[in-house]
Amino acid sequence: MAIKITGGIVYDPTHQIDGKKLDLYIVNDRILHQLPADEKVKQTYNLKNHIVMAGAIDIHTHIGGGKVNIARTMMLDDQIEYPQPGDDHRHTGCGHAVPSTFTAGYRYAEMGYTACFEPAVLPVNARQAHMEMADTPMVDKGGYVLLGNDDFLLSLMHESASQSTINDYVAWVLHASQCIGIKVVNAGGIHAFKYNQRRLDIDEQSPAGVTPRDIITTLSRAVHELGVPHPLHVHASNLGIAGNFKSTLATMAAAESLPIHLTHIQFHSYGNEGDYNFSSAACEIAEAINTTPNVTADVGQIMFGQTITTSGDTMMQYFGHEHAHPKKWTVMDIECEAGCGVIPFRYRNKSFVNALQWAIGLEIFLQVDDPWRVFLTTDHPNGAPFTTYPHLIKLLMNRSFRNDAFSIIHSDAQKMSNLASMEREYSLYEIAIMTRAAPAKILGLSDHGHLGEGASANITIYKKQDDVEQMFAKPSYVFKNGELVVKDGSIIKTVRGVTHTVKPDFDIEIEKPLKRYFDDYQTISLPNFKISADEMIECIGSEVVTHPCRI
Amino acid sequence: MRFNHVTCPHCGLLCDDLSIEVNGASLKLASKAYPNCLKAFEDASFTTKRLPSPKVAGKKASLDAAIKKAAKLLAASSQPLISGLITDIQGCREAVLLAEKSKAVIDHANGKGMQANLAVMQRYGKVKTTLSEVRNRSDLVIIFGSQIFNRFPRLSDRVLFPKTSLGNEGTINKQIIVIDSSQAAKGSIPKRKGITYCPLEADSLDDIIHEFLQVVNLDSKRSNGNNLTNKLLEIKSTILQKQYTTIVWNTGLFNSASAEQTTQSLTFAMKSLMEDVRCVGLPLGGSKAEITANQVSTWSMGVPLPVAFMGGIPEHDPVIYNGENMLQNGEADTLVWLSTYSPDDLPPKTDARTIVIGHPKMKVPSSVDVFIPVGIPGVDHSGLACRTDSVATLPLQKIRDINLPASSKVLKQIADLV
Numbered sequence: 029m030a031i032k033i034t035g036g037i038v039y040d041p042t043h044q045i046d047g048k049k050l051d052l053y054i055v056n057d058r059i060l061h062q063l064p065a066d067e068k069v070k071q072t073y074n075l076k077n078h079i080v081m082a083g084a085i086d087i088h089t090h091i092g093g094g095k096v097n098i099a100r101t102m103m104l105d106d107q108i109e110y111p112q113p114g115d116d117h118r119h120t121g122c123g124h125a126v127p128s129t130f131t132a133g134y135r136y137a138e139m140g141y142t143a144c145f146e147p148a149v150l151p152v153n154a155r156q157a158h159m160e161m162a163d164t165p166m167v168d169k170g171g172y173v174l175l176g177n178d179d180f181l182l183s184l185m186h187e188s189a190s191q192s193t194i195n196d197y198v199a200w201v202l203h204a205s206q207c208i209g210i211k212v213v214n215a216g217g218i219h220a221f222k223y224n225q226r227r228l229d230i231d232e233q234s235p236a237g238v239t240p241r242d243i244i245t246t247l248s249r250a251v252h253e254l255g256v257p258h259p260l261h262v263h264a265s266n267l268g269i270a271g272n273f274k275s276t277l278a279t280m281a282a283a284e285s286l287p288i289h290l291t292h293i294q295f296h297s298y299g300n301e302g303d304y305n306f307s308s309a310a311c312e313i314a315e316a317i318n319t320t321p322n323v324t325a326d327v328g329q330i331m332f333g334q335t336i337t338t339s340g341d342t343m344m345q346y347f348g349h350e351h352a353h354p355k356k357w358t359v360m361d362i363e364c365e366a367g368c369g370v371i372p373f374r375y376r377n378k379s380f381v382n383a384l385q386w387a388i389g390l391e392i393f394l395q396v397d398d399p400w401r402v403f404l405t406t407d408h409p410n411g412a413p414f415t416t417y418p419h420l421i422k423l424l425m426n427r428s429f430r431n432d433a434f435s436i437i438h439s440d441a442q443k444m445s446n447l448a449s450m451e452r453e454y455s456l457y458e459i460a461i462m463t464r465a466a467p468a469k470i471l472g473l474s475d476h477g478h479l480g481e482g483a484s485a486n487i488t489i490y491k492k493q494d495d496v497e498q499m500f501a502k503p504s505y506v507f508k509n510g511e512l513v514v515k516d517g518s519i520i521k522t523v524r525g526v527t528h529t530v531k532p533d534f535d536i537e538i539e540k541p542l543k544r545y546f547d548d549y550q551t552i553s554l555p556n557f558k559i560s561a562d563e564m565i566e567c568i569g570s571e572v573v574t575h576p577c578r579i
Numbered sequence: 580m581r582f583n584h585v586t587c588p589h590c591g592l593l594c595d596d597l598s599i600e601v602n603g604a605s606l607k608l609a610s611k612a613y614p615n616c617l618k619a620f621e622d623a624s625f626t627t628k629r630l631p632s633p634k635v636a637g638k639k640a641s642l643d644a645a646i647k648k649a650a651k652l653l654a655a656s657s658q659p660l661i662s663g664l665i666t667d668i669q670g671c672r673e674a675v676l677l678a679e680k681s682k683a684v685i686d687h688a689n690g691k692g693m694q695a696n697l698a699v700m701q702r703y704g705k706v707k708t709t710l711s712e713v714r715n716r717s718d719l720v721i722i723f724g725s726q727i728f729n730r731f732p733r734l735s736d737r738v739l740f741p742k743t744s745l746g747n748e749g750t751i752n753k754q755i756i757v758i759d760s761s762q763a764a765k766g767s768i769p770k771r772k773g774i775t776y777c778p779l780e781a782d783s784l785d786d787i788i789h790e791f792l793q794v795v796n797l798d799s800k801r802s803n804g805n806n807l808t809n810k811l812l813e814i815k816s817t818i819l820q821k822q823y824t825t826i827v828w829n830t831g832l833f834n835s836a837s838a839e840q841t842t843q844s845l846t847f848a849m850k851s852l853m854e855d856v857r858c859v860g861l862p863l864g865g866s867k868a869e870i871t872a873n874q875v876s877t878w879s880m881g882v883p884l885p886v887a888f889m890g891g892i893p894e895h896d897p898v899i900y901n902g903e904n905m906l907q908n909g910e911a912d913t914l915v916w917l918s919t920y921s922p923d924d925l926p927p928k929t930d931a932r933t934i935v936i937g938h939p940k941m942k943v944p945s946s947v948d949v950f951i952p953v954g955i956p957g958v959d960h961s962g963l964a965c966r967t968d969s970v971a972t973l974p975l976q977k978i979r980d981i982n983l984p985a986s987s988k989v990l991k992q993i994a995d996l997v
Contacts, residue, residue, distance in 0.1 A: 094970050097877045101700050104895065107881045111892035120679055120892050121881050128881030128893075152709075155963060155972035159668065160878045179715070179745050222716055222823065224857045346853070358704035361859060362970050363711045364745060370704065548743040551710040553584045556595045556974055563974060567669065567963050 083142025083486030140488030257472025292328025345369020591865030591967030667962030
């Protein structure tokens with residue numbers, strides 16, 4: 029039996045459909061454009077004055093893993109302030125900045141999201157990250173596994189191992205951790221921090237005898253040569269430091285024209301000019317993205333209010349701990365792989381630096397020409413909780429709303445930003461690109477993020493409203509894999525979602541040096557380090573879907 | 580049949596290099612024997628083909644009947660308490676959902692003991708490290724309490740005395756300082772090169788640690804003829820000369836009434852030292868699955884244990900909802916005791932109706948209303964467990980099939996009926 033969706037205005041950038049009336053059918057979990065002869069329509073949704081898009085996809089959101097649990101522990105007041113009562117459909121939970129897993133899934137679905145990707149999965153903590161994601165219902169999930177500060181890779185590089193050996197290791201880690209992408213956080217910097225080094229610039233040799241640039245170059249080549257669809261996902265060096273835009277540009281160059289994704293680039297787009305020695309370099313960064321087709325970025329917009337920052341970047345989190353609000357912080361070194369730093373923050377519009385950070389994020393959104401290469405994120409929860417996305421969309425789509433908000437931030441920050449002069453207003457088509465079509469494309473999810481024939485029936489339908497913040501906050505209908513799960517912004521049915529992965533080919537011989545490494549140095553054995561697809565289903569609780577790599 | 584790379588969930592270190600010979604229902608540790616793991620696998624072994632049966636009111640019952648009775652007791656309860664939680668992640672996941680469904684309070688058997696580290700994390704955050712990091716990076720390890728060697732016997736071979744290391748010579752031949760109160764019983768400190776035993780003149784480890792914080796923080800704190808202060812000044816000076824110092828503690832060795840303040844002092848000391856050098860903490864614990872249970876509660880409900888669900892939302896209050904106190908004060912009328920790793924982890928004595936989902940060799944008191952023997956995670960079914968450092972999650976293999984149900988399945992069936 030089929031469901032018919034008719035009368036709605038469809039935005040499907042993957043198929044260049046920009047606001048066109050189009051009928052869609054849902055048969056089982058797939059979208060069809062024609063009703064098959066042997067099917068009958070059991071239910072019709074007449075969607076006059078509604079907007080139809082694919083389910084939204086968040087490519088960078090910290091929703092699972094040990095660091096999130098540390099953040100939940102440290103944010104008890106926030107958890108208490110935001111309870112989530114349970115009902116017949118939903119488990120109870122709590123939290124705004126770092127919600128409990130069930131609550132996070134409900135909040136995403138209520139906003140029309142159908143897939144979310146955790147960008148910092150430590151290999152040794154991958155089981156926990158996947159379990160937390162498995163307990164995040166409603167949405168599909170996936171993870172980017174952290175490399176670039178792990179002693180095994182750094183040793184390989186220091187010993188000038190061949191690129192193919194490194195490729196085998198990268199592929200092996202993707203298999204072992206059941207992830208879909210590779211993430212680098214402050215390449216070499218987390219490792220250097222373990223040697224009490226407090227800063228590591230892009231061309232500085234680390235205690236491991238390699239430079240961050242070498243690491244970025246090597247890993248971006250590995251990801252490319254393995255055919256992994258998602259480019260190397262890079263949290264660049266010097267996060268949060270005035271003047272860091274230069275190392276961000278150098279990081280882009282380190283990919284040597286191969287695909288590279290710069291994440292939460294707002295935090296890496298700072299100059300050091302002006303009375304405060306802190307200025308916007310959004311123009312330089314946007315220009316670099318515009319002229320460098322191999323580069324994509326998500327913004328990591330900050331929003332004013334209380335949140336908590338969770339990051340693998342121990343070096344820069346420790347640097348920032350004096351700004352903690354409330355005054356508490358956690359820094360942790362982890363298993364010769366990486367680390368994590370967790371620090372609560374309250375971004376204030378009357379703080380010069382916070383106000384300018386806010387403006388810099390918006391300046392980047394508005395100055396990057398191609399919406400296929402800039403993604404809507406707040407680096408949840410680091411810039412702001414993901415529930416602020418509808419507000420962010422309004423800031424992008426409505427210049428007068430944006431300028432009103434700009435007019436009340438710290439006056440010196442206003443003087444240091446040209447945001448008010450920017451006339452661009454994002455269209456619904458562009459929003460659909462940056463929240464649906466482009467994320468699916470950059471992750472290699474061929475049947476997601478669009479409404480084409482045969483696509484997964486993940487569909488979000490909004491009642492057209494002048495106030496786009498309200499519109500995007502509360503869709504009329506959300507279908508997940510063909511099932512109606514949200515109606516008028518409320519969950520009516522809970523579903524689990526799957527885990528998206530890639531499994532590039534590799535030479536199993538890499539397990540010989542890996543076995544020596546585990547036997548000699550690690551406190552877990554190699555067989556127990558690897559997560560199998562069976563374990564994902566039986567113990568962790570999520571079905572694995574493997575997407576093809578480019579050949 | 581021999582199974583290798585078996586994980587031992589019987590202390591927080593979760594060593595995963597055990598070999599177990601399985602012959603029917605009988606288990607034998609085939610790798611080097613350490614007391615904790617040896618006993619645990621002996622306890623898990625059956626020499627008879629007769630498996631324990633579920634019991635209702637002390638009489639044999641079918642599994643279905645026991646599950647139905649448990650659900651009935653829970654449904655009739657005005658204030659259930661789910662406790663124990665000495666089990667794997669899957670068991671804890673289902674226990675949390677059962678607590679939610681039955682509007683219970685859920686707490687760990689060692690609820691009070693967990694609070695010191697937790698409260699300090701909540702209020703101040705921490706500086707921490709993990710086992711492999713200590714093994715490879717640390718050139719100085721300071722251990723507060725020699726009894727740690729008794730509680731975590733494999734800390735030595737797994738972490739403190741590596742044959743090889745990713746770091747320099749100093750990380751292989753670590754300097755290890757073991758500090759005790761002079762009044763404490765000396766633990767089983769290995770006789771190895773590099774270990775210095777320091778019994779210090781103080782009433783307790785707690786007093787030593789508070790003085791350590793003073794020594795770290797006050798530049799003006801000079802040698803004063805006090806042996807305790809002088810020794811701690813010496814240790815501070817050593818820390819400042821080393822590359823990577825790890826401080827090891829177990830809150831169970833602190834005075835229970837002041838464990839939180841003591842942990843706080845340690846944390847403050849490490850955060851101060853971090854301004855100049857690397858100095859990190861390795862709290863040891865989790866030997867009764869405390870870390871596992873707490874991680875599950877924190878991610879699924881947003882708050883750590885204990886959690887109360889009476890109001891329809893998760894409420895965390897370690898004082899009001901402490902399970903042990905609730906039972907003592909008669910504030911719970913029905914107890915679900917979940918304990919699957921050892922027959923010795925019995926439910927506390929209580930007047931409350933009691934449902935035990937327990938280790939198959941557990942000899943429960945006759946007052947228990949429902950006893951459901953279940954499989955041992957890592958023996959009778961696969962599972963997952965969290966290590967003491969809260970980072971590594973280890974798989975528990977299924978190595979035997981004698982048809983014992985997993986606690987998670989039993990709990991889910993009960994929840995479906997409540």
